[in-house]
Amino acid sequence: MADVKIAADVREEFGKGASRRIRVENKVPAVIYGHGTDPVHVTLPGHETMLALKSANVLITLSFGGREELVIPKAVQRDAIRGHLVHLDLLLVKRGEKVTVEVPLHTEGELAPGGGLLEVLLAALPVEAEATHIPEAVTVSVAGLEPGATVLAKDVQLPKGTTLAVDEDTAVLQVVQPQAEEPAAEGGEAGEESAATA
Incomplete structure (x- = not known):
């Protein structure tokens, strides 16, 4: 650091x-x-x-x-x-003292082919570390993750001497399936029909 x-x-x-x-x-x-x-x-x-x-x-x-x-x-x-x-x-x-800080979370790697979107839920991870050895950042690999995949805090590799300061089952990022857009014409027709009915 x-x-x-x-x-x-x-x-x-x-x-x-x-x-x-x-x-x-x-x-x-x-x-x-x-x-x-x-x-x-x-x-x-x-x-x-x-x-x-x-x-x-x-x-x-x-x-x-x-x-x-x-x-x-x-x-x-x-x-x-x-x-x-x-x-x-x-x-x-003080040197040797443990402190609780938030460390930036970086991602590396490519998602699995198929159009999933990466959603970062925690941009910084709360950790406890020795005051003179606070990591500048932690990196999570998202290589090959498919829609529906979730990375939890306990899945993040932390440097030696650094521990989580958040529940280990906290979701830090997930891969979501992009929502298909509905054709705009359908909404327009429905609006015309309801107007005609009224």
């Missing part, structure tokens, strides 16, 4: 006005919490943080206030239109 270092500034100003000023400077307001400690409000460099978040569940070594802490992103708020970062919630973690 990705591991990056970012220098942060502890911030004393709060509220919408302060957050707006921070974002104008291409920085991101964030809060660090966890392990029963009081939340710490910090400011992160915008560009570095954007690059770090390209990796899911990135492990960040954050230096602030004369100390270093390991954190992982727990909630990321982005601007709905422009997509830039608005605010981050960062969770304190």
Whole structure:
């Protein structure tokens, strides 16, 4: 998994006005919490943080206030239109500690010939992993699956040390038979008949 270092500034100003000023400077307001400690409000460099978040569940070594802490992103708020970062919630973690996260689910392979459609029910799989060994993604093979096939959480191959944090019988994806479209003319005729009857 990705591991990056970012220098942060502890911030004393709060509220919408302060957050707006921070974002104008291409920085991101964030809060660090966890392990029963009081939340710490910090400011992160915008560009570095954007690059770090390209990796899911990135492990960040954050230096602030004369100390270093390991954190992982727990909630990321982005601007709905422009997509830039608005605010981050960062969770304190320690090496060797187990954390529950959602890992992106990727598929590989071709479905069986016959026109089945792949329906992804869980885009990310909840798992428990050691904080410094969170997988960036898990991959499921759909090769040869036919309509009616379902892949359950327990069928997903997880890296060593990673366990499911969801019921093992949870469906993560399925192959469905495409519905045949009914000719539009039939509906039109039925409508004309009912109109004539009325």
